[in-house]
Amino acid sequence: MYKIKKENLTALYAAIAAENDLFLPIKAAGQTNFGLWTENAEVDIDTLKTVKSGKDIFFPQSETLYKVRREEGKFAIDGEAPRQTPFVVFGIRGCDVRALAVLDKVFLSDPIDSYYAARRQMGTIVSLACGKPATSCFCKVFGVDCAEPEGDVVTWLVGDTLYWKAKTKKGEQLTEKMTSLLEKADEAAVEAEQAAIRAIVEKLPYSKLSLDKWGAAAADANFDSPIWEQMYKPCLACGTCTFVCPTCQCYDIKDYSTGNGVQRYRCWDSCMYSDFTMMAHGNNRTSQMQRFRQRFMHKLAYFPANNQGMFSCVGCGRCVDKCPSHLNIVKVIKAFEKEGV
């Protein structure tokens, strides 16, 4: 266990950034999102939830796959190489780190997504425990311990001191390079902090949500429930919930005409959109009720059915905070809990 004074963090960022791209929460135009560290960036590790999750760093909202150019009457194709340089993600919270395990299930199972795999391999994760969990948090329900997040290095911000503990080999390597900036510390302060965090988590209103009605069996059991029809109506069919979600992983692949060539890119897609998974024959889901149902069924029933019971929600609560109509996964879970099926 090591520690560093909060006021010295800029030196730590600079040291990390000397050899790696460093992604961390940056406040710009009033909102905090993960971004690339620069000397002028306003780092904000106090904000509990970045608007977008850390998913962006491993699975960008939009990335070019290859470019086709016209060259002397022929077509030339430039592939986009997977990432080859190391990077560090700093200050990512426990829920977002767990979300990567969900994404791994999707992108690292056959056929392996080489772009994602390269980023996972090159990235070192320095997670940050949540000193002040919010009302909308329910990571405990999915087995995430925000007092002891996963990651290559785990950190705790206690008062004006950041505690630092390497958890994996990657984490130890990073720690070794930072030893000149870090001081040895004992565990006492962190243990006290953890106890305090866990006590708050116990008091969180959503910590006791029951997932009894969910899991693989729910795929059939909940599909035809009248609850969907009752609940979906306020949904605006916007993509806010899916785009702020750390685990939503659906994407679309599109071509962009540059005038003298084509760029093929992939970008996040949202099951809330009317043209989601549009195919030649039309669309699988033709009503907003079906789209609304899809999102929650995917997270709480289909995903566990295909992944040994693992839910694809980590309880970060971003959709709870951001839905313009105040619809969210908690309301869905509670509706099923209350009314049965």
Next chain:
Amino acid sequence: MPVTENWKPKIVAFCCNWCSYAGADLAGSSRLAYPADVKIIKVPCSCRVNPMFILRAFEKGADGVILCGCHPGDCHYSTGNYYARRRMTLLFSMLDYLGVEEGRTRVEWVSAAEGVKFSETMNSFVEKVRALGPNVRLGDLRCKN
């Protein structure tokens, strides 16, 4: 894109079928010179031009966009250019508001008899855009290479 002395701006000129396109034709047949970098797109009426056309032109690499139509009162469809005038007034004002350099957009009324005006307008517009340099504030980088 490096600005060299020989840099030539790409200009898109939307011209209405009835007046301005004929004006451009007259400029041509009268052998009046205007820069070859002006690409004319013929539209049935100036009011056919939707704000998205203008933005699209910039997106795909234009450095300046000009809209030419019949003089107010002379529209082939009576009133089309009046609507175009309001739309472009608001759009240009919005572009100024967003910090896109003024001078990259323009509206000019050119009749079928005004070959000289057409060529003068194009010459002065190209000069103005040339002085501003390449458009970087309102274009898609993917179209630049």
Next chain:
Amino acid sequence: MQELINKAKTLLESGEVARVLGWKKGEYEYDPEPAFFETSESLKDFVYNGFCGANLSKYMIEAGKKEGKTLVFLKPCDSYSYNQLLREHRVDREKAYIVGVGCKGKLAVSKIPFEGILNISGAEYPDAAETLTVETLYGTETIAYKDAMLERCHVCKGKEHVVYDELIGESADTVDADRFAEVERIEAMSPEEKFAFFQSELSKCIRCNACRNVCPACSCRKCVFDSTAFDSEQKANTTSFEEKMFHIIRAFHVAGRCTDCGECSRVCPQGIPLHLFNRKFIKDINALYGEYQAGSDLESKAPLTNFTTEDAEPGVGRG
């Protein structure tokens, strides 16, 4: 609030309306959701308080496709949106029973700067408190009602409903700012500053389309940005150009029809002040073509479907 529920019950039970469009109690005071109520029994969950900012007028497009009348509660500013939809023939007045509800300014949780908010009291209607008491996981805090109000309420259009069958409840005067002050502040900037300002705001855009989907003026059946027929369909933000294109075109498409209801800014998950686009158009329209308030009446000609022979030339007033 009880008065609203009683009204809804009476009309539902008499069969005059088939459903009620209002707001439903959420988990807390601060997360009510728009909802349809079809039985008097279900009205037990009805709520109307300071957090009922959602403009229900756009839901009336869908409600109009159903059998029977819908009772809808509209705040004064929502009634402008409804009126605008009416003149665009998107809603059917015959199928609406409009109760104009009083409004004392609506609140945004995002403007309450405390962590771990559990509950908020003081937002009740009709008796809202001057100060909100915010109970959090980390202690109790207070904030002035005004300080938690949505931007749009500081520049409120007024307490009058422009369309209604019946009025219930009083409204409060909440104006304490100039509607165009922010637009003027930007207009006074240099092109570089303007560009930097909008670049930093728009670069936050995640293209979730919440602004478009909530907008009562955005009622096209198929949006050009969803159409697969053009490459204007851009699902995610790939370049900074697309965000500009989207927001300029969206603002332009609602220019002269936007009532300035402020829903776009309310719902933006990234807190982009989207109303600054619409208000710029409104300001220009007022200055160039005469004062115009979309949705205020059903007869006047909208500025972009109208002209005079003496209109200003494009680019007038430029440097």
